[in-house]
Amino acid sequence: MFGYVRPVLGELDETQKKIFQSYYCGLCKAIASRYSGIARMTLTYDCTFLAILLDSLVTEENDIEGDHCAAVIRRPVMKNESLNVCADVNVLLAYYNVCDDNEDQPGMKAKGAKKLLKGSYNQAKSRQIYLDTVIEEYMQKLWQKEKEGCSSEDEMGDLFGQLLSSIADLMTENNDAVLLAYHLGKYIYLLDALDDYKDDIKTGSYNVYYQTYGQCDDLLQKAEFNLQCSLSKIAEHYQKLPIKKNRELLDNIIYIGLIQYFIQKEEKA
Amino acid sequence: MNPYSVLGVNQNASDEQIKKAYHTLVKKYHPDRFQDPKEKEKAEAKIKEINEAYGQIEQMRSGNSTGSGYSGYSGSYASGSSSDSLKQARIFLSQNNLAAAQAILSAVQNRNAEWNYLQGMIYMRRGYFQGAREHLGRAYQMEPGNGEYASAYQSVQNMGRGYFAGNPFTNMSTRGCSISSLGGLACCAAGTFLLSRGGCCSPCVCLPFLCI
Numbered sequence: 001m002f003g004y005v006r007p008v009l010g011e012l013d014e015t016q017k018k019i020f021q022s023y024y025c026g027l028c029k030a031i032a033s034r035y036s037g038i039a040r041m042t043l044t045y046d047c048t049f050l051a052i053l054l055d056s057l058v059t060e061e062n063d064i065e066g067d068h069c070a071a072v073i074r075r076p077v078m079k080n081e082s083l084n085v086c087a088d089v090n091v092l093l094a095y096y097n098v099c100d101d102n103e104d105q106p107g108m109k110a111k112g113a114k115k116l117l118k119g120s121y122n123q124a125k126s127r128q129i130y131l132d133t134v135i136e137e138y139m140q141k142l143w144q145k146e147k148e149g150c151s152s153e154d155e156m157g158d159l160f161g162q163l164l165s166s167i168a169d170l171m172t173e174n175n176d177a178v179l180l181a182y183h184l185g186k187y188i189y190l191l192d193a194l195d196d197y198k199d200d201i202k203t204g205s206y207n208v209y210y211q212t213y214g215q216c217d218d219l220l221q222k223a224e225f226n227l228q229c230s231l232s233k234i235a236e237h238y239q240k241l242p243i244k245k246n247r248e249l250l251d252n253i254i255y256i257g258l259i260q261y262f263i264q265k266e267e268k269a
Numbered sequence: 270m271n272p273y274s275v276l277g278v279n280q281n282a283s284d285e286q287i288k289k290a291y292h293t294l295v296k297k298y299h300p301d302r303f304q305d306p307k308e309k310e311k312a313e314a315k316i317k318e319i320n321e322a323y324g325q326i327e328q329m330r331s332g333n334s335t336g337s338g339y340s341g342y343s344g345s346y347a348s349g350s351s352s353d354s355l356k357q358a359r360i361f362l363s364q365n366n367l368a369a370a371q372a373i374l375s376a377v378q379n380r381n382a383e384w385n386y387l388q389g390m391i392y393m394r395r396g397y398f399q400g401a402r403e404h405l406g407r408a409y410q411m412e413p414g415n416g417e418y419a420s421a422y423q424s425v426q427n428m429g430r431g432y433f434a435g436n437p438f439t440n441m442s443t444r445g446c447s448i449s450s451l452g453g454l455a456c457c458a459a460g461t462f463l464l465s466r467g468g469c470c471s472p473c474v475c476l477p478f479l480c481i
Contacts, residue, residue, distance in 0.1 A: 011438075154397035161396065183396065228429025229398035235432045255436045 001097055001192050005184065006045035007252045008260055016249045018076050022064045023055075024048050026078035029067065030087035034127075039120035042094030046188070049253055051086040053180075054171055056246045058082065085171055088128045095121035096139050103143055104205045131170060138163035151211035153190060153226050161185035180237040187230040191261060194223050231258060272322035272329075284330065288357075291323045295369060320372040327354075327376030351379045358387050367391055382411035386418050393425060401425050 007020055027048050032040045059080070067077035095117045102110040125132040142159050150156055164185030168178045193200075193208050197219055200207035213222055238254050256263070273280050276290045298316050303309040354373050361370035374388055389404030402425050408415075409422040 152400075154392070154400050158395070158397065186396065225402065225429055226399050228432060230396075232428055232431030233396065235435055239435065251437060255438045 001100070001188065002044040002046050002093075004046070004188050004191050004261060005049040005253060005258065006260075007249060007257045011252055011256060012249065016246075016252070019062055019064070019078075019246060020048075020052070020249055022062070022076035022078040023052050023083070025067070025069060025075045026080070026083045027051055027086055027090065028069075029077055030079075030083045031090060034084065034087050035091055035120040035123060038116050039091050039094075042090060042117065044090055044094070047086045047090040047093070050089065050168070050171075050181075051080075051082045052246060052250065052253075053177065053241075054086070054168075055080055055082040056243050056250060057172060057174060057177060057241065058244070060244045062245060082171075085128075088124045089131065089167055091117075091120050091124040092128065092132055092135055095124070096135055100139065100143075103146075105203060131167060134166045134170075135163060138166070146206040149206070149211055150208065153193075153208055153212060153223075156193075156208045157186035157189045157226070157230070160189035164188075174241065176237040176240040180234055180241070183230045183233040183237070187227060187234065187258070190223065190227055190230065194219065194227075195261065234258070270318075270322075272325040275318055275322035276326070287323070287326060291319065294319045295366075299366075316366075317368060320368045323369075324372035324375055327373070351377045351384075355383050355387060362387060362390055362394075365394070367394055382408045382415065382418060385411065386421060389421065389425070393421075398425070398428060 009017060009020070012020065024043075024045075028040055028043045031043060055078075062078065063080065064076045064078055066074050069075045069077075095114075098110060098113045098117055102114055138159055142156070145156060145159065161182040162185070165178050165182035168181035172178065190208075196205075197207055197209050199205075201210055201215065209219055209223060213219065216222070235254060238250070243250060273282070276287060276294060278287055278290045282290070295316065298312045298319065303312050354377050358370045358373040358377075361367075361373065370387065371391055374384065374391065377384055385404045386408035389401045389406075389408060392398070392401035392404060402422075405418065405422040405425050408418040412418055
C-alpha cells in the first residue's frame with residue numbers, strides 16, 4: 001500500500017534534494033526517538049510527504065541540522081512538530097498494513113512482523129487514541145468489504161480516501177489539504193490494486209479490479225479513468241493550498257512523483 | 270429503530286404527511302444552521318438518521334411487497350410521486366445535501382434519464398467517478414437531445430484531463446499526444462521532461478537509511 005507518493009529525485013536540484021532528505025531522515029529520527037529501532041524500518045515515503053505538506057502550510061523556514069544516522073554517516077535532519085505526529089501516523093499505518101497482510105495471506109512472515117510491531121503500535125495508540133480509532137474503523141470496513149467481495153472501485157477507494165482524509169483532518173484546519181488527502185487515499189488504494197492485480201490473482205487474494213473485471217489484459221485502459229480523475233482532483237486542491245515553502249519539491253511529488261509508477265512501467269515496456 | 274417514530278408520524282400517515290414531516294425535520298436539523306462543532310456533529314448524526322428513516326419508509330411503500338396495507342398505491346400516482354421526488358432530490362443536490370438526495374433516489378423505482386443524471390451528479394460530488402461516468406452516460410444515451418445531460422456527460426469525461434492540463438512538467442497540447450491510456454499519457458509526460466532536461470528520470474532513489 002505504500003511508496004507511491006514520493007519525488008522523482010533526478011528532477012530535483014541539490015537544495016531541494018537536501019530538503020527532502022532532511023524530512024525523510026527527520027521522520028526516521030522522530031520514529032526512532034519516539035519508538036524503537038524496529039519501528040524505524042517501517043518508514044514510508046507517504047508519511048514523509050504528509051509531513052512535508054503539513055509543515056509547508058505552517059512555517060516559512062526550514063530548520064535543518066546535521067545529525068548522525070546509524071552512528072557513522074552525517075546527514076541533514078529536520079525537526080518539527082509535523083514530523084512527530086507523522087511518526088505516530090507512520091507507525092499506526094504500518095501496523096495496520098501488517099494486519100492487512102495477515103488477513104490476506106496468513107503466515108509466519110506476516111505474523112512475525114505483526115509481533116515485532118505490536119509494542120510500538122501500543123505506544124502509538126496511547127499517544128493518538130483518536131487516530132487509532134479512526135484508522136481501525138476504516139480498516140475494519142475495508143476488510144468487511146473485501147470479505148463480501150465488493151466489486152466497486154468507487155466504494156473501496158472511498159473508504160481508504162476517508163481514512164486518509166480523517167487523519168489529515170486532525171492535523172490541519174485547511175479544507176483543501178483534507179480533500180487532497182481524500183483523493184490521494186483513493187489514488188493510492190486503486191494504484192496499489194492495479195499494481196498487485198497479477199499477484200493477487202496468483203495468490204487468490206482479494207483485488208477490487210479482479211472482482212470487477214475478472215481476468216483481463218487491458219486493465220490499465222479500464223482503470224485509468226478513475227485514476228486520472230483522482231489525480232485531477234489532487235492537483236485541483238493542491239493548487240488552492242496556501243503553501244509557504246518547498247513548492248518546488250511538492251510540485252515534483254504531485255506532478256511527476258505520483259505518476260512515476262506509470263513512467264517506469266512505460267520505460268520497461 | 271422504527272422509521273416512523275424517527276419522523277414522528279403514525280404508521281398510517283399518508284405519503285404527503287410523511288414527506289412534510291421529513292422536510293420539517295431536515296430543515297430543523299440542517300447542519301449549516303449550527304455554529305458549535307459539537308452541535309453540528311449532533312445535527313449531522315440526526316440528519317443521517319432522518320434520511321435513513323425516510324429512505325426506509327419510501328422503500329417499504331414503493332416496494333412490490335403486498336399486504337402492507339398500501340394496495341391503493343396506484344401506478345399513476347407512483348409515477349407522479351417519483352417525478353416530485355426527483356424534483357426534491359434536485360433541490361437537495363443544489364444545497365449539497367447529498368445524503369438526502371441519495372435517500373430519495375434510492376427509493377425511486379422509475380429509473381429514467383433524469384434519475385440517472387441525478388445519480389451521476391451525486392456520485393460526481395462524492396468523488397465516485399466510475400459511477401458518475403456510468404450514470405451520466407446512461408442519462409445521455411436515454412435522452413441524447415437533452416443539453417443538460419450531454420454537457421454533464423462531457424464534463425465527467427474530461428475530468429481526468431485536469432491533471433495533465435495544469436501540469437507544469439508537461440505541455441500536452443503542443444505535443445499532441447493521444448489520451449488513450451494512462452501509460453501513454455504518463456509516457457508523454459515523461460517524454461516531455463526527458464527531452465527538456467536531456468537526462469534520465471529513473472527514480473533510482475537510494476533509501477538513506479537502508480544503505481547503511
